[in-house]
Amino acid sequence: MNVFTIRDRWMNALARSSIRRAFSSGIGMVSGGFLIILVLTAIFAPWITPFDYAAQNLANSNAPPGWPHLLGTDEFGRDVLSRVIYGARTSLSVSATAIAISVSVGMTLGAAAGYFGGAFERMVMTVVDLTWSFPDILIALIFVAILGPGLTSTTFAIAIAYLAQFTRLTRAQIVRLKQETFIEATINLGARPAHILLRHLLPNAVAPVIVAGMLAIGDGIILEATLGFFGLGAQPPTPSWGAMMSSGSAQLFLSPWILIFPGVAVAVTVIAINLFGDELIRALDIRDRMREA
Amino acid sequence: MSALLEVRNLTKRFSSGGGLFRKARSMHAVNNVSFDLPKGRIIGVVGESGCGKSTLARLILRLIEPSGGEVRFSGEDLLAKRPAEMRCLRARMQMVFQDPYSAIDPRYTIARAVSEPFTVQGIKPDGIMSNTVAQLLEMVGLNPGLSTSYPHQLSGGQKQRVGIARALALRPTLLVLDEPTASLDVSVQAQIITLLEELRGEFGLTYLFISHDLGLVKYFCDEILVMYLGRIVEFLPATGAAARHPYTQTLMDSTFEPDPKRRRTIEPLLGEVPSPFDLPPGCAFAERCPHATSICRVEMPILLADGEHRTACHNPI
Amino acid sequence: MSILEVRDLGVAFGPIHPLSGVNFSIKKGETLGIVGESGSGKSLTAMSIMGLLPLFGGRITSGSINFDGQDLTKLTDRAWRKLRGGRIGLITQNPMTSLNPLQKIGPQVDEVAILHLGMSRAQARTRTVEILGTLRIPEPEATCNRYPHQMSGGMKQRIVIAMALAAKPDALIADEPTTALDVTVQAQIIRLLDDLVKKRDLALVLITHDMSVIAQTCDKVVVMYAGRAIEQGPVATIFESPHHPYTQALIGCIPHGLAENERLNRIKGTVPTVMNYPKGCPFHPRCPRAATICSTTQPQFASVGESSAACHFVIGDAS
Numbered sequence A: 001m002n003v004f005t006i007r008d009r010w011m012n013a014l015a016r017s018s019i020r021r022a023f024s025s026g027i028g029m030v031s032g033g034f035l036i037i038l039v040l041t042a043i044f045a046p047w048i049t050p051f052d053y054a055a056q057n058l059a060n061s062n063a064p065p066g067w068p069h070l071l072g073t074d075e076f077g078r079d080v081l082s083r084v085i086y087g088a089r090t091s092l093s094v095s096a097t098a099i100a101i102s103v104s105v106g107m108t109l110g111a112a113a114g115y116f117g118g119a120f121e122r123m124v125m126t127v128v129d130l131t132w133s134f135p136d137i138l139i140a141l142i143f144v145a146i147l148g149p150g151l152t153s154t155t156f157a158i159a160i161a162y163l164a165q166f167t168r169l170t171r172a173q174i175v176r177l178k179q180e181t182f183i184e185a186t187i188n189l190g191a192r193p194a195h196i197l198l199r200h201l202l203p204n205a206v207a208p209v210i211v212a213g214m215l216a217i218g219d220g221i222i223l224e225a226t227l228g229f230f231g232l233g234a235q236p237p238t239p240s241w242g243a244m245m246s247s248g249s250a251q252l253f254l255s256p257w258i259l260i261f262p263g264v265a266v267a268v269t270v271i272a273i274n275l276f277g278d279e280l281i282r283a284l285d286i287r288d289r290m291r292e293a
Numbered sequence B: 001m002s003a004l005l006e007v008r009n010l011t012k013r014f015s016s017g018g019g020l021f022r023k024a025r026s027m028h029a030v031n032n033v034s035f036d037l038p039k040g041r042i043i044g045v046v047g048e049s050g051c052g053k054s055t056l057a058r059l060i061l062r063l064i065e066p067s068g069g070e071v072r073f074s075g076e077d078l079l080a081k082r083p084a085e086m087r088c089l090r091a092r093m094q095m096v097f098q099d100p101y102s103a104i105d106p107r108y109t110i111a112r113a114v115s116e117p118f119t120v121q122g123i124k125p126d127g128i129m130s131n132t133v134a135q136l137l138e139m140v141g142l143n144p145g146l147s148t149s150y151p152h153q154l155s156g157g158q159k160q161r162v163g164i165a166r167a168l169a170l171r172p173t174l175l176v177l178d179e180p181t182a183s184l185d186v187s188v189q190a191q192i193i194t195l196l197e198e199l200r201g202e203f204g205l206t207y208l209f210i211s212h213d214l215g216l217v218k219y220f221c222d223e224i225l226v227m228y229l230g231r232i233v234e235f236l237p238a239t240g241a242a243a244r245h246p247y248t249q250t251l252m253d254s255t256f257e258p259d260p261k262r263r264r265t266i267e268p269l270l271g272e273v274p275s276p277f278d279l280p281p282g283c284a285f286a287e288r289c290p291h292a293t294s295i296c297r298v299e300m301p302i303l304l305a306d307g308e309h310r311t312a313c314h315n316p317i
Numbered sequence C: 001m002s003i004l005e006v007r008d009l010g011v012a013f014g015p016i017h018p019l020s021g022v023n024f025s026i027k028k029g030e031t032l033g034i035v036g037e038s039g040s041g042k043s044l045t046a047m048s049i050m051g052l053l054p055l056f057g058g059r060i061t062s063g064s065i066n067f068d069g070q071d072l073t074k075l076t077d078r079a080w081r082k083l084r085g086g087r088i089g090l091i092t093q094n095p096m097t098s099l100n101p102l103q104k105i106g107p108q109v110d111e112v113a114i115l116h117l118g119m120s121r122a123q124a125r126t127r128t129v130e131i132l133g134t135l136r137i138p139e140p141e142a143t144c145n146r147y148p149h150q151m152s153g154g155m156k157q158r159i160v161i162a163m164a165l166a167a168k169p170d171a172l173i174a175d176e177p178t179t180a181l182d183v184t185v186q187a188q189i190i191r192l193l194d195d196l197v198k199k200r201d202l203a204l205v206l207i208t209h210d211m212s213v214i215a216q217t218c219d220k221v222v223v224m225y226a227g228r229a230i231e232q233g234p235v236a237t238i239f240e241s242p243h244h245p246y247t248q249a250l251i252g253c254i255p256h257g258l259a260e261n262e263r264l265n266r267i268k269g270t271v272p273t274v275m276n277y278p279k280g281c282p283f284h285p286r287c288p289r290a291a292t293i294c295s296t297t298q299p300q301f302a303s304v305g306e307s308s309a310a311c312h313f314v315i316g317d318a319s
Helices: A003-010 A013-024 A026-042 A078-118 A118-133 A136-147 A149-178 A181-189 A193-228 A243-251 A258-283 B053-060 B084-094 B109-122 B129-139 B144-148 B156-168 B186-203 B213-219 B247-255 B294-300 C042-048 C077-083 C105-117 C121-134 C139-142 C153-165 C182-198 C212-216 C237-242 C247-252 C292-296
Strands: B004-014 B025-037 B042-046 B068-073 B093-098 B176-180 B205-209 B223-228 B231-238 B304-306 B309-311 C002-012 C014-026 C031-035 C059-067 C088-091 C171-175 C201-209 C221-227 C229-233 C301-304 C307-310
Touching: A013 A026, A013 A258, A013 C292, A026 A078, A026 A258, A078 A118, A078 A149, A078 A193, A078 A243, A078 A258, A136 A149, A136 A193, A149 A193, A149 C121, A181 A193, A181 B025, A181 B084, A181 B109, A181 B156, A181 C229, A243 A258, B004 B053, B004 C153, B025 B053, B025 B068, B025 B231, B025 B247, B042 B213, B053 B176, B084 B093, B084 B109, B093 C139, B109 B129, B109 B144, B109 B156, B129 B144, B129 B156, B129 C212, B144 C307, B156 B186, B186 B213, B186 B223, B205 B213, B205 C171, B213 B223, B223 B247, B223 C002, B231 B247, C002 C042, C002 C201, C014 C031, C014 C042, C014 C059, C014 C201, C014 C221, C031 C042, C031 C182, C031 C212, C042 C171, C088 C153, C105 C121, C105 C139, C105 C153, C121 C139, C121 C153, C121 C212, C153 C182, C171 C182, C182 C201, C182 C212, C212 C237, C221 C237, C221 C247, C229 C237
Parallel strands: B042 B205, B042 B223, B093 B176, B176 B205, C014 C229, C031 C201, C031 C221, C088 C171, C171 C201
Antiparallel strands: B004 B025, B004 B068, B223 B231, B231 B309, B304 B309, C002 C014, C002 C059, C221 C229, C229 C307, C301 C307
């Protein structure tokens, strides 16, 4: 590691200006801004929420939106707004953790498969493709059956469900990059495989995988909500948008707000992630690289 | 005293296709190539697309594994080296690539790219790295201020100079140049070629110069190897030597001069280059050769020496 | 009588003016070479003559392009389509992109005669086979049934030439027709174009970066630099006594045909990009003869002997 690598990482103009570009369009500003607010809200939840999300007040159950409960209360008299905010925390942290695990493992497998090729590549890709062939819910149910319902199962389920995507994407990038002249030039300098992988291949392969990861967080949120809807995700009293929608669906005609607000939260969050992801793809100009394999 | 580079019977076979119902086809990208490159000389390897010259360059540097033959660099057998030894040896034999646009990692600054040889080989430069980088850039005629720029901010000619600086960072003895000026304007080409001449004199370098431009090779090189479909068809010991192989003659006739008084008469060339997967028996050039006789279609001519001049032809000119 | 005459052509893309002050004329049976390095504007000139600028977002801002009496800058779209591929044929650099990979070769060439000459399919096919034969494509009938990817680069380029010839053009514009081809194939194509010009009395505008090709095949030359024509004249004069410093320097950069101890010439600096054309003469930052006036005033074209050059200090100027 010489002086120039540190300086370059600090000053990587290419990446910084791309993120700036992504924010510069109207869609980018709105969706990106929303996501930033969402993340901040989730982080500062304990200080922002007007009420304790678990505090029950049966006297005030099923209250419509108004004051002081801006989004109403649920069947136990708990403040819907506070539960939606804490639900954001649950959804985002579970999905982000799961995708982070998935991206790390997927990139490692994909890079190794792409770089070494041959029988190793075939073996890795076959195993990974097997995970791809299972529907997400089924994977989740298998984990629930083994580990019991809860956030751990949900996290593993999301991680496994998207593993194939990141492995394939990384491998495709590595295979494409291996043909580049600068890789041949680096081999010609006498570089070891580790140097080539870590200093040239992975840094150039990372961009589409990161963006795919971001988009997958949106999918992960939906999967978490789905599991929560069936009571298999976050267990009470931890709020989960899915679980809220589940109990809210029973009250649909009496207190529709219990179902609507978490539902809207999921929808708007995932839309914002997808819109911002698109803007990022456009800014980084990697539309062609987002295709797998 | 042995030559810096000794190549003997170098061969590279590629196969393609081959499934359940179809036999795999194979072709020889490089077929039985032998030559010596003495220290301090420049040998040009000239030929058209598909002749194997780029593959030859990569075989010599062992960027591709040969199917057969031998390469000796400074007397050492390259093909017997283990990977770690080979990596060490690479510091002494470098390459300048054809495409300056993709030869540098787009995420590396020029400084990082030029200092990478030191990083990779674990060698410390004399003095501070940034000074060494500045010196290398000046050596190739670039402003040291460019060291903080990224490749996309440089012109093609500047990028190619960076490639040369990087190749020379560890003071190699052999430089293989794979069409280094093919994608450059002619005025930029002149700058790069002149630079290469100066560097050769200054550092006592030996060049293997690959090109499709026979005129350029005649100007720059001392000796010329002409390749056709993987084989050497002629070895010219001096650039002024007359062609003896009909293919070399065709190449010379097709290389125009910037002088309207010396226009060439272009003879029609019959036929097409045969597919390397489907070579006819005998000389690969026979079906297009104006001098072909019956033996040419049957028997492969071997490279025969006449003094220093070597030709693989049954009916040399 | 010139068949094609370009006067003071200027082109713009938005606020940028990559081309200005281009003048030349060509008669039938003549070959005019337009030579320049990258960014000189030579391809843009070809695009302008063919009316293809709007396709890329450009427009002609000044000057006229006179083809057989008609001013092409004033043509409607409809009239352009009749002319393009008809009386003026275009041969581009990359035959791979000129030919439809999904369509057989025969129908692609037939289409030209059908559209421009109003022939029937059968008549067009006969004509296609005839032209392919003239261009020495082996087995013309069988070739009509093949796809482009089954042909070699040189053959594909001949097919592109066949398409350009199918409608009996008076003029051909060839934009770097041999740059992507091997040297021996290039020689064959150049010879082919030479034959066509002589036998069919065509006017050929040959655009290339290769001065050696110009020397081999052209009658007249226009030398371009940074979007301007800076010298033009008969090919012998241009090479024997170039009047513009750039022309002289450029010829000296070519490694072909040099004597044993002659070294390559070098031009210091680099070609300017369209974003920063220098003021005054575009070549002045790199010119060994430059003086103050060169950086302030655009030199006008002036005749020197048989050719003309745009330079304040032309080489060989007796006055």
